[in-house]
Amino acid sequence: MLDTGNFVLASQDSTNLWESFDHLTDTLLPTQMLNQGSKLVARSSDVSYSSGRFMFALQTDGNLVMYTTDFPMDSANFAYWSTQAIGSGFQVIFNQSGHIYVVVRKESILSDALSNEVSMRDFYQRAILEYDGVFRQYVYPKTAGSRIIRADTGSGACGFNSYCTQEDDKTLHCQCPPGYSFLDQKNEMKGCKQDFVPESCDEKSQKMAIFGGGKCWKKKIPLTNGRFDPSSGRKALIKVRKENSTLQPRSEGLKKKDQSTLILTGSVLLGSSVS
Structure with a gap:
C-alpha cells in the first residue's frame, strides 16, 4: 500500500504487476490519472456501493463528461456537464497539489475539473463522484489531532479495566x-x-x-x-x-x-x- 493510497502487487524487480489505481470505482486520489475511455461510476446510495445513477467519464474523443446512467445499468444516458473539449483531452490528472485538470498529449492544461489546490504534504485528499451526481473534493489536515473512541457501552478502545x-x-x-x-x-x-x-x-x-x-x-x-x-x-x-x-x-x-x-x-x- 503506497502513501498515495495505491495498492500495488509488484515483482521482485519492483515492476508493478497490478495496481488498484487501474481499477476505478467512484474515487480519485492524488497522483491518480483518468485515461481516455475510463470512467468513475457513483454508488447507488450513501449506504450501498452498487453502481448508481451518475458517471464521470473521459471519452475516447477527449471530452470529459458527466452523465446520468441507464440505471440500474451503468451505461451513459444524458450528459449534464462537460468540458466541450472534443478531440483534445488526453488525460485527467489529480496532482499532488490537489489540482484536478484535463491535459492534452503534451501535458499542457486544457481545462479544469476542480481547481481547489491544497498540498498533498499537509492534507489528505480525495475526489469522489457521489451518489447525488456531484463531483466533490474532500481535504483533511494531517496535523489535526486524532480522536479517542468514546462509547456508552463496551470495553472501549483499550479493553476492560484500562x-x-x-x-x-x-x-x-x-x-x-x-x-x-x-x-x-x-x-x-x-x-x-x-x-x-x-x-x-x-x-x-x-x-x-x-x-x-x-x-x-x-x-x-x-x-x-x-x-x-x-x-x-x-x-x-x-x-x-x-x-x-x-x-x-x-x-x-x-x-x-x-x-x-x-x-x-x-x-x-x-x-x-x-x-
Whole structure:
C-alpha cells in the first residue's frame, strides 16, 4: 500500500504487476490519472456501493463528461456537464497539489475539473463522484489531532479495566490504573486485571467513584471506556487492597484504619454500568 493510497502487487524487480489505481470505482486520489475511455461510476446510495445513477467519464474523443446512467445499468444516458473539449483531452490528472485538470498529449492544461489546490504534504485528499451526481473534493489536515473512541457501552478502545492516552505522536496508548496490570504484556489492547484479591461481593465494596463538576457517582467493575483527558476536570478514585491485606474480615470495624485505600488517578475518566 503506497502513501498515495495505491495498492500495488509488484515483482521482485519492483515492476508493478497490478495496481488498484487501474481499477476505478467512484474515487480519485492524488497522483491518480483518468485515461481516455475510463470512467468513475457513483454508488447507488450513501449506504450501498452498487453502481448508481451518475458517471464521470473521459471519452475516447477527449471530452470529459458527466452523465446520468441507464440505471440500474451503468451505461451513459444524458450528459449534464462537460468540458466541450472534443478531440483534445488526453488525460485527467489529480496532482499532488490537489489540482484536478484535463491535459492534452503534451501535458499542457486544457481545462479544469476542480481547481481547489491544497498540498498533498499537509492534507489528505480525495475526489469522489457521489451518489447525488456531484463531483466533490474532500481535504483533511494531517496535523489535526486524532480522536479517542468514546462509547456508552463496551470495553472501549483499550479493553476492560484500562484507560487510553494520546502521546505527542497522536497515537493511542493503553495504560492500567494503580493496582492493575495488563492481562497480556504483549498486547495492551486486551485490557487489565486486578493485582489484588477483591473483597467479597457481599460487602458491596467492589466499586470506584467519579468526581467532577460538583457531582460524584459510583461505578462497578469491570471498568470500561477509560481515557485520560486533562481538560475534563474529573477524577477517578479506585479502591484497591494494600499489599499486606488479607481476606479475613476484621472485627475492629472503624476503630482502625481500613485495609483498603482510595487511589487518585488524576484526570482519568472511567465508565461502566451504573451501580
